[in-house]
Amino acid sequence: MLGQGMVLEHHQSKFVYKAMTIIGVIWLLCVSVIFVQYRQTAKMSDDVVELGNHIMSFHNSLHFRSPYRVIHTNDMSLNIQLIYSLRVQLEADYEHSVFQPDVTHLIYVIDKFIEKSQLFLSSDLDVLNMAEQLKLFRSEYENQPDIRRYYVDLGAYLFEALFTEGEQSPEIYRSLDKIMVASQSMSPDDRQHLQLTLAKVSKLLSEYAESGYLVNRLLQHEIYQELHTLENEYFKLFGFINVLLLVLSGLLIASLFVVVMFCQRQCRRVVESLHSDENEPVSEKSAEKNKGKKEVLTDVQHLPVAGTSVESKIDIPQMLSSLNDDKESVKMLLRVFIEDHYEDGEKLQKQISSDLGAAMRTAHSLKGVAGTIGANELRIIAIDIEAKLKREEIPTDEEIQALTTSLDETVKSAQFWLEQASI
Known part of the structure; x- marks a missing residue:
């Protein structure tokens, strides 16, 4: 009876080992698939978070007052370029992923946001370029103080119109008209040069008047809500993956327990059928x-x-x-x-x-x-x-x-x- 018990124990051990091996392999395959999905989700979630950080940085820059914002126009342009690079990276990662939240609408919204941002930044860049041109013109007419004075006044009127309250705008425009009248008495080359500069300034003032509207549109853009919604979807997906891992671990433990209990029950039945001499001295x-x-x-x-x-x-x-x-x-x-x-x-x-x-x-x-x-x-x-x-x-x-x-x-x-x- 002892020897038969050894045989049954050996047979039970082999059966349990095989069953545990099969269950373990299946569990590892499932966990491997979930791990790959987790890495894809983490990669795309990081892309969305980094994208949101740069967009919020640009959003905060829009609250600066006009003079300070114009000075940092180049930094804001660089930020837009980074946003576009992250948008391209997000689109590429999404094409090679499965079971991920849909980001196609976010990509569309980002494109619209970048388009409006570039229009806004172009007006600020024009202001910087005009400031450099006026500085250059003053240098060219250093020996002609009468003409140089008009360029000095032109720069003062321009930046007064851009960076002060709007009540002074009519007076500024009348001052620009006076400069236009004064240019009629200049030589043809000087007159043409000054009138061309006046035209550029007038156009710049007209374009810059629309920048306030663009700023409001960018501050209230739907991209912020879209980013918030997508981040919540990734948060829910991470929670689902964690729950799935817990369920798989529970199934693994339950399966192993069932295998062991089944094997013990079968062996108990065989032992009971072979059991004898239990009362022998x-x-x-x-x-x-x-x-x-x-x-x-x-x-x-x-x-x-x-x-x-x-x-x-x-x-x-x-x-x-x-x-x-x-x-x-x-x-x-x-x-x-x-x-x-x-x-x-x-x-x-x-x-x-x-x-x-x-x-x-x-x-x-x-x-x-x-x-x-x-x-x-x-x-x-x-x-x-x-x-x-x-x-x-x-x-x-x-x-x-x-x-x-x-x-x-x-x-x-x-x-x-x-x-x-x-x-």
Whole structure:
């Protein structure tokens, strides 16, 4: 019985190992897919966050007063270029990703935002360019103070109109008209140069008047709400991935628990069918076990080689089928059968004359192990003897002799399969 328990334990360990390996591989595959999805989500989420940071930086710059904002126009233009680069990167990452929030509308909104921003920045850049031109013109007319004075006034009127309150605008425009009238008395080249500059200033003032409207449109642009919505979607996606990982981990633990419990239940059923001698005195069991250990090394080695007719005493295909084709377990079970039961015939005959209860347990044990190894003939004889003993009837000498003969042939068959046949 101890040897059979070892076989069952070995078989159980192999089954559990295989089941755990399969479950572990499936779990790792699922986790790998989720990990790839998590990396894609993290990459796109970082792109959206960085894009939002640059857009908010540009948004904050729009709140500057006009003179300070114009000075930082180049920095704001560089920020718009970075926003466009991030927009391109976001679009490329989205094309190579799966199961990600849709960013196509955000990309469309970004394009509109960049377009309006470039229109706004172009007017501020024109102001900077005009300031540089007026500075250059003053230098050119350094030796003509009368004409140089008009360019100085032109610069003062221009920046007064741009960067002061609008109540002074009519007076500024009248001052510009006076400069236009004064230019009629100049030489043709100087007149043309001054009038061309006046035209540029007038156009700049007209364009710059629209910049306030563009600033309001940019401050209230829908891109801010779109970024906020998309960031919330990524936050929800991260939460879903974390929950999915927890569910998969729970399924893994539950599956392993079910496998172990199922295997233990199956083994318990087999052990219960083979269990015997549970009430036999410990001293008798120990003496018989020690005696078997001493004699098995000699008796089993001198068993005669089984012939072809003896091979059929054990149903090897049945054993392989019941043990999932585990050949090592079959061999171990055969060795245990030879070691523990090769002299059960003689032991049964002695127990019949002294202790019918012990004899019944021996017959029951022999019946169970015979069923396990597929020794149907031996099992049928043991069943008949056990039934008589349960009715407190003494088996005949012919029945005991039939059991002993069948047991010897079954032991020889087990010896044959272990030593001369490849299972």
